[in-house]
Amino acid sequence: MSTQTSRSVLFTHTQPQQSFRLLELPPDLEELLTSKDAPVIKLKSPSSALAQAVKDPAAQEYVNLCTPTKTYRIRQVMSSNSIHILQPSLGQISRDDIKVVEEEAGETGALNLPDDSVTTIANCGSILELHIPDGGFSAVPFLEKSLRLYDPRSGDDDGDMAMDDSNPDEGPSATQTQEAREKVCEDVPVSTAHCETGWLELCAFVYGDQEVSCWRPSARMRLSVWKRLMEGALLQGIDLQKQFLVGDLWKSVLDDDVSAPPFPRALLEALARRLCAEDQRPALSEDIKWACFDKEECTRWVGEICLAATAPTASSAVGRSEFLQVWKDCLPESWRADAILSKLPEGSYQSPNPTTMFFVDASQRKQISKAPAAGAAAAKTKAKTTRNWHELLKNSKR
C-alpha cells in the first residue's frame, strides 16, 4: 500500500496562537508586492469629517488599499471553514504527547513515528478581498471638500487673500507646496495617482503668505484666469499650441503693474498644467516651465467651465445660442469654429427645454450614465461566477 510507505507529518496546534490576516491578491498587486523594490502600500479610510461630507452609497465605513497608482476597496469575507496557518514545528512537543497520537492511530502505516511535524500557529475566520467598484475611484469629491474655494469677487481684492506686502511672484516654496499637497492627500482615501489626477482636474494650487493653504478655483475664477491668459498670449504673440515658457505667459498676464497681479502665479501654473498636452505634462512634483496646449482639450475645457460659470444649476439655465456665443468669445479667434455642443463632454449638460441648457457636475454625471439596468446585469453575471455568498444572495433576495 502506498499509504504505508508514504511519509506522514505530525500535525499539531500551537498555543498561544498568533494573529494574522489573509489578503487576497489580484494579479497586479501580486506583481507589485513581489517586485524588487516593492513600495509601501497604504490602507486608507477617510477622516471622519470627510466620510460625513462624501457619502459612499455602497458602504458607510470602508478601507481602501492604495498602491502608488491603484486603489482597491477592501471587503472582509467571513469563511465558514477554519483557515489555519501552518509552520514547521518548533519541536516543542513531548514524546509522551506524540505517543498519544501514535497509539490511537493503530494502522501499521501510521505507526511510524512522524519524522517531522507542522503546527498551526493561527486560525483565520475571514479573508480580505479586494475589488474595484464599477465607477472606479476619484479623489475629486474628497478634494472638493478639503480644499478651500478660491473665488474672490472683483473689487474684493483684499478679502481672503491678502497679497499686499509680499512679493507676489513668489508663492510658497516648492517643498512647502508639495508638503501641503501631500498633507491634503493623506486624508483622501485613494492612491497617490488618483489624488494627483483629481488635483490636476480641479486646477488646485497652494498659496498663502503666512499660512499656506490649498485652494481650488471656482469655475468663474478659472474662466477669468483663462480669459486673462488668452488676452495676454494674444498681446505678446504667444502661440498656445506651440511650446511656450509659462514664465512668459505669466508676464503677459501681469500687464505693466507687476506689484498687483490679478491672481496668484500658482493658479496660472495649475491651469497651464491642466491644459497642457498630456504627453508634455511634467509631474506634479516638478515645476512647470514649458507648456503647450492641446486645442481640442482646451476648447472642451473652456466650454465646460463657461457653462459651469454661467449656468451652474437648472434654475439658472441659459439659452443655447447665448451660451455658444459666450463660449466662442472665450476662445482665440482661430478656435471659434470648434465651439459646438457636441464637443462638450458627454453628460456635462442637460436641457430643461429645447432652447436652454445648464451644467451638470461631474459627480452627478456618473450616476446618470450608470444606468441601473446595466448595473444589475453586471452584478448578476458577477454573482454567477462568484463563490461568495454575500454576492450570491444579494440578488436572489430581491
Add this chain to the structure above:
Amino acid sequence: MPSIQLHPTSLKSAETTTSNPSSLPASNPLPQLLQTPSGLAILELQATINLPTFESEDDQHASPGSPLNSNGTTFETPVGKLMFPDYSPLNPDDTKWMKRVYLYVGRYQRMTGEVKKLPKPLAVLRKRSSSENTEELEVVEIVRYKVFFKNRPEPVNNI
C-alpha cells in the same frame, strides 16, 4: 490620520526570520510545492479543532510579531497526522499527488482533502513588531497553494 502602512516582504526580513534558530527548524516536512521561504502554509478545514481550554494567561493571543513568549511558554498539542499518500520527493514535477491528502485525527477518523492552487494568491499579513505607537502591517508571506479538506471526517475501519 486614518492611514495604515502595509510593508511588503523584504528579502532582509525574510532572512532574519529564517536565520533565527529558535523560530524555525531547518527542514520543512511538507511537499516542496507547499513550502514557502518563511515556512508558512495554509490548511483549510471544514471543521473546528477543539482543544481543552487553557489557563487564561495562555489563552490570550501572543503579542503580534513575537512567536515565542520570552519565557518560552508556547506549547504544541498533537492533533493528528497529515499524509500525502501519492507524493514522492523523487518526482516533484508530477502533480497527481495533489489530489489526495489525508488527515488522520485519532484512531477512527480520517479526512480526505487535496492540495489546491489558490485562484488568487493570499498575502499573510501581521502587525509589525517594531512599530509601537503607530499601527503598521507587513506582508510576511505570499502563499499560492493550500491544503484543503472540504469533506467531513469519514470513519476508518480498524484493521
